[in-house]
Structure formats: C-alpha cells, structure tokens
Amino acid sequence: xxxxxxxxxxxxxxxxxxxxxxxxxxxxxxxxxxxxxxxxxxxxxxxxxxxxxxxxxxxxxxxxxxxxxxxxxxxxxxxxxxxxxxxxxxxxxxxxxxxxxxxxxxxxxxxxxxxxxxxxxxxxxxxxxxxxxxxxxxxxxxxxxxxxxxxxxxxxxxxxxxxxxxxxxxxxxxxxxxxxxxxxxxxxxxxxxxxxxxxxxxxxxxxxxxxxxxxxxxxxxxxxxxxxxxxxxxxxxxxxxxxxxxxxxxxxxxxxxxxxxxxxxxxxxxxxxxxxxxxxxxxxxxxxxxxxxxxxxxxxxxxxxxxxxxxxxxxxxxxxxxxxxxxxxxxxxxxxxxxxxxxxxxxxxx
Ligand code: TXA
Ligand code: MG
Numbered sequence: 106x107x108x109x110x111x112x113x114x115x116x117x118x119x120x121x122x123x124x125x126x127x128x129x130x131x132x133x134x135x136x137x138x139x140x141x142x143x144x145x146x147x148x149x150x151x152x153x154x155x156x157x158x159x160x161x162x163x164x165x166x167x168x169x170x171x172x173x174x175x176x177x178x179x180x181x182x183x184x185x186x187x188x189x190x191x192x193x194x195x196x197x198x199x200x201x202x203x204x205x206x207x208x209x210x211x212x213x214x215x216x217x218x219x220x221x222x223x224x225x226x227x228x229x230x231x232x233x234x235x236x237x238x239x240x241x242x243x244x245x246x247x248x249x250x251x252x253x254x255x256x257x258x259x260x261x262x263x264x265x266x267x268x269x270x271x272x273x274x275x276x277x278x279x280x281x282x283x284x285x286x287x288x289x290x291x292x293x294x295x296x297x298x299x300x301x302x303x304x305x306x307x308x309x310x311x312x313x314x315x316x317x318x319x320x321x322x323x324x325x326x327x328x329x330x331x332x333x334x335x336x337x338x339x340x341x342x343x344x345x346x347x348x349x350x351x352x353x354x355x356x357x358x359x360x361x362x363x364x365x366x367x368x369x370x371x372x373x374x375x376x377x378x379x380x381x382x383x384x385x386x387x388x389x390x391x392x393x394x395x396x397x398x399x400x401x402x403x404x405x406x407x408x409x410x411x412x413x414x415x416x417x418x419x420x421x422x423x424x425x426x427x428x429x430x431x432x433x434x435x436x437x438x439x440x441x442x443x444x445x446x447x448x449x450x451x452x453x454x455x
Contacts, residue, residue, distance in 0.1 A: 126243030
C-alpha cells in the first residue's frame, strides 16, 4: 500500500510540479487533471512504469495507453510522420492542438510495447489543460496516461473521484478542480495515405473535422455494440465501460411522454431518473429519485455525466432512466458513453 499524496495545484505550485515530475521520471505514478478527464500518468519511455498503470487500474494489458506531450514538435520523436500522413497530421495539430484530440500514428522504436499493447501504432495527445502541460514539461519525458479510474468505473472528472478509486495504489494526485469537457478525448487514426478514421467520439466533433475539409470514416464501434468476433480499432472501445450496477435504460420520446412514463414507472418500482434542471418542475412531485445533469445542453451533459453515473448505485433504485441524447456535435460522444453505460438498453415511447 502506497501513501497517496494529494495536492491542490495552480499557477503558483512550482515546487509541487517539480516533485511530481521527479516522481514520473523515477518510474512512479501521478494522477493529474486534463480538460477531458483525470489521467493516471507514468513515464511513457519506461516499460516498468507503464506496467504499474495496468496494475493500479486492474486494466487488461492489451489495451494501449495514450502518450501525452507538452510540445507539438515532440510528436515526431515518438511517431513516424511522412508524406500524406504528415500533411494530415499538421492540419489536425494546427486546428485542434492543444486540445481534446488524440492522434494514432505509426510508432517509433522508443515507445515500449507495454505502452501500445503490442500495436505498431502510438496514440499521441497534447492536452490544453495548463496543469497537465506543466506536469508533462516538469517530467521532461512523455507521459503515458489512461483515465485515472479503476477499470470498469466511469472516468474521473474530479480529484475526489480519483481518490475514491486510487487511494493507496499510486504516489500522487494533483487536484486542478473539475474537468471542463468531462468526456475522454476524441481519437482518430491517420493512415500512411492520410485516410482519417474516428475511433472514439469526444470534444472534437465530426462536424469540426468536416469544417476543415477533411473526410473522416467512423469505426462501427462508435455507433453500435459490436458482434461476436468484431474488433474495434481502439481496443478499449470493446470493454463494457461505466456501467452502474443499477440498470440504466435510455428513453426516446417527447418531453411530455417522458414525464408521463416516469410518473407511471415511479408508482410501480423504486425509480431513478437522470434529468436536466429544466425537467425538475415537471417531475418534482413524482415519488422518484432524480439526479440532474445540469441545464439542458450537450456541453453540460458531457461535463456532468460521469459524476452522476458514479452516484446512481448509492441511490438504491431498481432502475434509472435517462433520455437518449441527440447525436449531433458533442452529442455523439455523450450518446456513445451513455449507451455503453446502459448496455445499449433503450425504450421508444409512442
Ligand atoms: O481524454 C483522454 O484521452 C484521457 C486523458 C487522461 O487524456 N485518456 C484516456 O485514456 O481516455 P484511456 O486509456 O482511458 O483510453 C485510451 C483509448 C483506449 O480505448 C485505447 O484502446 C485507445 O485509446 N488507444 C490507445 N492507443 C491506441 C492505438 N495505438 N491504436 C488504437 N487505439 C489506441
Ligand atoms: Mg479509460
């Protein structure tokens, strides 16, 4: 059992960043905030350090880690970038870095197989969060970091969530407050011929790639549950993520039908609902437990979803209901995560 140190950090925390950077260089584990979710960092050039991440999370070793950098030029140290692929990479980095975009590229030798789960590609991300970049710069090495949750739990969006999952298992947690996006980064792969594929939806949306004039294919794992023998391009997309023990069911229908449905269900079983602030006046008098995702927008839903999913089981309900989100813009990422949490169970009201 490790003693996990927890520090609140801001622009004044030079000494703490220096200490955290040293822990990373020396092979330890430090959890840190990013604009998407909290990451669990280790030196990406050190296979033994990366192994500690899998142990702390209870993560299957075939699920590769994202390599975080603080300087765009560093991508060339860890990935082969030539020809058409280099052109597309430059366009993406120029438009979306630093920010919630991870780019999968052919890997260079220096990145150990432990980090890439034996794949010949490496996933690289330059986060926009100042604390994240400061830590990576202080470490002086690239930082391999999955989300800082125990495997199977929702990704952490506060330091308290990380503490819940990782206390005693890692060296240090840096607390930079709540994450602004709230869902994990968008992942795209860039093939040698420059072809782009979306592997995981996130804060950088399909519409944003299209606005740049880039064509982008979508891996089927983003849009539906995969069948027996089908493999997602991002190995992590195959896992049943974020599912609470309390069954979660997604409901499609008008607001009025949704309220009427909740009213009927609440009379029959211990019912929970994930709703928005705007719904509260309409359901307040029903005998149900509700958790609000904030005011009604994809941004707010993304920001609050994981924190609310962490709270559902403690409510002691037989079932939780939530609306099926719209798939436009950031909605696609919310839709993808909430469907997984619901094990793809949906009801359409007529
Ligand atoms: O927002 C994020 O991306 C956060 C923060 C901490 O940066 N990190 C994160 O990491 O979500 P993780 O490990 O929870 O998810 C990484 C995903 C997994 O689905 C993994 O399979 C995929 O990235 N991945 C990593 N390397 C890959 C590669 N070389 N090819 C395809 N998929 C890859
Ligand atoms: Mg994760």
